[in-house]
Amino acid sequence: MENERYESRALLSRLLTICPQCKKHIYGKDLNLSEIDKSTVRSWPMPYVYCHLGEKGTIHALTMYLDASFTVRAREVSEHVSIQENTRNKKESSLI
Numbered sequence: 001m002e003n004e005r006y007e008s009r010a011l012l013s014r015l016l017t018i019c020p021q022c023k024k025h026i027y028g029k030d031l032n033l034s035e036i037d038k039s040t041v042r043s044w045p046m047p048y049v050y051c052h053l054g055e056k057g058t059i060h061a062l063t064m065y066l067d068a069s070f071t072v073r074a075r076e077v078s079e080h081v082s083i084q085e086n087t088r089n090k091k092e093s094s095l096i
């Protein structure tokens with residue numbers, strides 16, 4: 001149990017990858033990885049899409065393929081992103 005807590009804290013501060021598009025450093029805490037229930041993941045590596053703003057204020061999506069220890073095995077950038085506003089609100093309310 002204590003070990004699990006330590007691992008989860010270490011995960012939050014771990015540098016997972018650097019976005020090849022904007023060079024942003026992406027840490028475990030940016031992805032809320034500690035909130036993922038691994039037993040619900042259908043297959044590994046798990047794709048995780050992280051949308052963020054680059055230096056010029058343009059949104060892009062970085063898809064990271066994470067293995068079961070949350071190490072990034074592959075990644076790809078998409079500069080063409082559309083997020084429906086009502087989808088985002090649903091996600092936020094489900095976190096409360």
Ligand SMILES: [Zn+2]
Pocket residue numbers: 019020021022023024052053054060062
């Ligand atoms: Zn980026």
